[in-house]
Amino acid sequence: MTAYSVLIPFVPRRPEQVLPYAALVQWTGARRLWQGQSLILEPHQTFAHVAGAGFRVPVGLGVTLMPLRHPYEAALQARSLAMLTGQPVVAGYGPGGTSLQRSLLGSPYRSPLTAAREYLGVVRGLLTGASEEEVAAAGGEYFSCHGRLAPYPAPQVELGLGVLRPGMARVAGELADVAITWLASADYLAEQIMPALREGAATAGRPVPRVAAMVPLALTRPEREPAELALASNAAHLQAPHYQDMLRRSGIEARDEEPLARAKALVDGDAFLSGDLDALTEKLARYERAGVDEVVLNLTGVANLFGPQAAMAELKTLLAALGVS
Template sequence: MTDYSVLLPCVPRRLEQALPFAGLVQWTGATRLWQGQAMVMEPHQTFTGLAGAGFRVPTGFGVTLMPLRHPYEAALQARSVALATGESVIAGFGPGAAAFQANILGAPYAKPLQVARQYVTAVRGLLDGETVEMDGPHYTFRGQLAPAVAPRVDVGLGVLRPGMARLAGEVADVVITWLTPPAYLREVILPAVEEGAARAGRTTLPRIVAMVPTGLQKDGREGDVPERLAVIGNAPHMQAPHYLDMLGRAGVDVRSGKLEDVARGVVETGAFAGGDLPQVVKALKAFEEAGVDEIVLNSTAVHKLFGTQETLSDLSTILKAVVAPH
């Protein structure tokens, strides 16, 4: 059975902006509250603050960017959230765009897959209570987290293309995708994950989590057509080289480079779940049928256009249609 979760659809500047969405997870059938990397209020602090305000819900980071923190701090921060919330955490990591790597580190990763392998392996070992010793080529350190009984922290990798999918199959607990069409997941990503798991001798596959942008079309609400919502919620992604490469592999015509053309392809391939409620539910079911274990509803565009109340209304309506209440 596929779980449904909620992405925090804004970058909060005050904790109270995130509270309604934590409440939505706490009071509905949603499984987990997720946030991607934020550069205003750091997500680990946001989730810890929500716990202090009484909203202790399972959380997910999808994904935080590896150049920003050492693997030891990454493990410590993730476990700190688990301790603060008393709930499970999925700590997802990704290398980010090459330009971001260069800006933060002085140069892009020469071998991103090799860096990701060492990073995830170190974080998993630290969370398991091991003394981790890394002797290069990318990280050189020796460390162990102070012992503490905490809820489970799973380690995930952000995955767009087959190479990272194979690596995730080898070393990650969770595969986290963003803006990936369901057919591409079924035909490209999942087989690559299975290949990596088999290569590593793993008998259990990582869980598959898909971040799915969505928005309902409602009578009397102007501007909520799927193509427009796709642009408003995902314009930076639909212009980034690594996302364009993934979308091109998934059958989206990205040759013109025009946002409206890419958005049309994103909608046509089902990467954006839009339309009326039956259409949205049908689009989400395609991800279930593709083998996704957890679907994260990304209503960023609705929030940007119509605000918190409309976003909560959309999410509540969709959740009622796809999951049973607590």
């Protein structure tokens, strides 16, 4: 049965802004509290504050960007977060766009797939207590690490990998515990991503990773235009070539020069879900039928246009309708 989780629907400026969402996870049947990459409050530190405030809930990083930290630092931060919260952590990683890679590294990864494979291999070796030689062997062209984390008991850290297209899905199948998707319709997941995950897992002789789908959505209301909500939720993604390519593969042409037309394509293609409670419940059920294990409710568009209180009220309404209140 698919679990439902909560995404913090804004970039926090103060850690106390996150506490109501942590409380929502603690006091309902929601599985986990998620945050994507932030360049204002660093997500590991935000979640550490939440734990210190008394809300020790399972958390997910979906995703942090590989160019920002060496794999050793990534493993140390993820394990530290598990120890601070006393809860399992999904530590998701992704290579980011080529412009970010060039800005921070001097040049983009020649092969993001190879970079992701090496990164996850080193992080996993560190977290599982592999020998220094085994950790070093997991690196290669992009990452090297000759060392180990000091052994100490901690709750489980699961490795996540951001997945947009089948190539990265195969890498996730080989190495990740959780494949994390964003803006992917249920049909696209069923038809292209799930088969690639199974292929990668079969190649590595391991179980197929769980799938956590970040799903942007909003209830229809008289004062709302779905395309405006979709744009408020995903304006930056719609400009990124790797997202445009993923959407094209899923049958959604979101390359129109007019931003609102791009956003309308998301709504028409069910990459952004819109409808009344019954319609949204049915659209979300498609993700379960596609094989998704965890749907992360993303109300960013509502928060950006109508404020965090509106997003919180809508989250409560959706969780109740989904039977996880």
